[in-house]
Amino acid sequence: MSQDNKYLKKRNNRDVWLFSKRIPKQLQHLYEGKEVLTKSLKTSCIKTARLRRNALLAEMSLQEEQAIDGGRATFISFYRTLKEAKDIHGYEPYGVHHNIDLEDVTNTDRYPEIQRDALKAVYSGETPLKYTCTLRESMTEWLELNRNKNKDTISKVKSTTERFLKHCEVFDLPLxxxxxxxxxxxxxxxxxxxxxxxxxxxxxxxxxxxxxxxDMGRIKNKDNPFADHSLAHLETKKEKNPKQLFSREQIHLLAKWADEQTAKGSNMGLLFRLGLFTGSRIGELCRIKVKDVYTDSGITAIKIRIGKTSAAQRTVPLTDSLASEVLQLMDGRDPESKLLGLNGDKASRDFSRFKVTNISKDSSQCFHSLRVHVSTALLRAGIQENRSAFIVGHEGGKTMTYGYYAKGDELKTLKEFIDKAEEVIKRDWLN
Structure with a gap:
C-alpha cells in the first residue's frame, strides 16, 4: 500500500473509505478495550479521506502523549503560562479576577481539567501527585547525564526500569x-x-x-522506596534451594540455542560444551586466556587461575573433541587474549534470558546446573567424591595431591575421570 494511503481501506463492494489502525495498548481503555480502531470516513474521495485520516492520527497522537506522561507535560505548560500571568497581571482566584476564563490565558480549550489543576497549583504551591516527576522521566534524564558510562550499565538501568514498570502493569508512574x-x-x-x-x-x-x-530537585520526598530492603530471608531460601539438573529435552534445547549463537559469530556453543563437560563456572571459562591452555603428553588442559574460592584454582583436562575445538580456536592468537572472547556477565544474562523464556523459570536451573551434571556424571561413573570435587573446583578437592599445574601421570588420571564423565553425559542427557 502507498504510504499516502496508509491506514485507509475500502470494504468489498463499497465506495466509502475506512480508517483502520491498531490502537496502542496505553490507549485501548479509551476505545472500550478495542485493539483496532475502524471508522468510516464518510467519503469516497481519496483526498478528503486522507485529510480526515490525518486529523484522526493527530488526535490519537495527542491521546498517546497524554497517556504516556499522564498529562505531566501539558500540566507543566499550563502551569508556566498561568504562573506568568499571575506574576505579571496579579490574577487572584478569589479576588477581582475570580471569574477569569482559563481558555483566554492558555489560548486553548483542550484539557480543561488539567488547566484547572494547573491554576490550583499556581496558587497553592502544591503539584498534584499525578503530575509529579515520573520513574521513566527520571530514568531518561539520568541516562542522558550519564551517557558516557559503559553500554552495559546503560542497558541494565533501562532494562530494570522497564521490568519494574511491567511488574506494576503501567507504562509509567509518578515516583x-x-x-x-x-x-x-x-x-x-x-x-x-x-x-x-x-x-x-x-x-x-x-x-x-x-x-x-x-538530587535534581524534581521531588520533595527523600525517602527512597527502593532502599534498605533486607534480603536475608531470600539468602536462606537460596541456600536450601540447590541447583537442579536439566532434563534430556532441556539440554538438547540449550545445546541447539548455543550452536545457533555460534552461527551468528559467538563462541556460546563452545562455552556451553565446556560447561557441560568440565563443570567449570561461566565466569571461570570466560576469563580463560589463550596462554591458560596447554598440552602435556598428548592431553590438552585448561588452567583456572581465578575462581570463586581458593579451591577453584585447578587444572581441568579437556575431552578429545573439546581439545580439538579449543586448539583450533587459539591457533595464532595473542597469548594474553581471552580464549572465548566473551564477557562473563553478558554471557550469563544471554543464557538466563533464553532459559527463562524458552525452558524454565526455575531459578535452581541455570548455567551453574551444568556443574551438577558433571558432578553427577562422575558419581555415576564411580569416581570418588573428593576426586570429582577437584575437577569442578569444590572445597573437598583441596585434599587432592594434584598440583595447580598438573602434568604427566596426574594429568592422565584427571583425563580418565573426565572421559568417564563424558560417556555418562552423552548416555544420559545427549543421546
Whole structure:
C-alpha cells in the first residue's frame, strides 16, 4: 500500500473509505478495550479521506502523549503560562479576577481539567501527585547525564526500569506514588528466577534513578522506596534451594540455542560444551586466556587461575573433541587474549534470558546446573567424591595431591575421570 494511503481501506463492494489502525495498548481503555480502531470516513474521495485520516492520527497522537506522561507535560505548560500571568497581571482566584476564563490565558480549550489543576497549583504551591516527576522521566534524564558510562550499565538501568514498570502493569508512574509494598512485591517476583545478588543489583539501579530525581530537585520526598530492603530471608531460601539438573529435552534445547549463537559469530556453543563437560563456572571459562591452555603428553588442559574460592584454582583436562575445538580456536592468537572472547556477565544474562523464556523459570536451573551434571556424571561413573570435587573446583578437592599445574601421570588420571564423565553425559542427557 502507498504510504499516502496508509491506514485507509475500502470494504468489498463499497465506495466509502475506512480508517483502520491498531490502537496502542496505553490507549485501548479509551476505545472500550478495542485493539483496532475502524471508522468510516464518510467519503469516497481519496483526498478528503486522507485529510480526515490525518486529523484522526493527530488526535490519537495527542491521546498517546497524554497517556504516556499522564498529562505531566501539558500540566507543566499550563502551569508556566498561568504562573506568568499571575506574576505579571496579579490574577487572584478569589479576588477581582475570580471569574477569569482559563481558555483566554492558555489560548486553548483542550484539557480543561488539567488547566484547572494547573491554576490550583499556581496558587497553592502544591503539584498534584499525578503530575509529579515520573520513574521513566527520571530514568531518561539520568541516562542522558550519564551517557558516557559503559553500554552495559546503560542497558541494565533501562532494562530494570522497564521490568519494574511491567511488574506494576503501567507504562509509567509518578515516583512519589511508588509504595514500599510494591517494591516488596517486585522482589518476590524476582526471587522466583533471580539470585540474591541480581535482585540487589536491580534495587540498586532503581534506587539510583529515584535518588537522581531528588538530587535534581524534581521531588520533595527523600525517602527512597527502593532502599534498605533486607534480603536475608531470600539468602536462606537460596541456600536450601540447590541447583537442579536439566532434563534430556532441556539440554538438547540449550545445546541447539548455543550452536545457533555460534552461527551468528559467538563462541556460546563452545562455552556451553565446556560447561557441560568440565563443570567449570561461566565466569571461570570466560576469563580463560589463550596462554591458560596447554598440552602435556598428548592431553590438552585448561588452567583456572581465578575462581570463586581458593579451591577453584585447578587444572581441568579437556575431552578429545573439546581439545580439538579449543586448539583450533587459539591457533595464532595473542597469548594474553581471552580464549572465548566473551564477557562473563553478558554471557550469563544471554543464557538466563533464553532459559527463562524458552525452558524454565526455575531459578535452581541455570548455567551453574551444568556443574551438577558433571558432578553427577562422575558419581555415576564411580569416581570418588573428593576426586570429582577437584575437577569442578569444590572445597573437598583441596585434599587432592594434584598440583595447580598438573602434568604427566596426574594429568592422565584427571583425563580418565573426565572421559568417564563424558560417556555418562552423552548416555544420559545427549543421546
Amino acid at each position: 512519589l506514588s511508588i509504595e514500599r509494598s510494591s517494591v516488596v512485591g517486585f522482589i518476590s517476583e524476582l526471587a522466583d528466577e533471580c539470585s540474591v545478588s541480581t535482585i540487589r543489583a536491580h534495587l540498586s539501579r532503581l534506587k539510583t534513578v529515584y535518588k537522581h530525581a531528588w
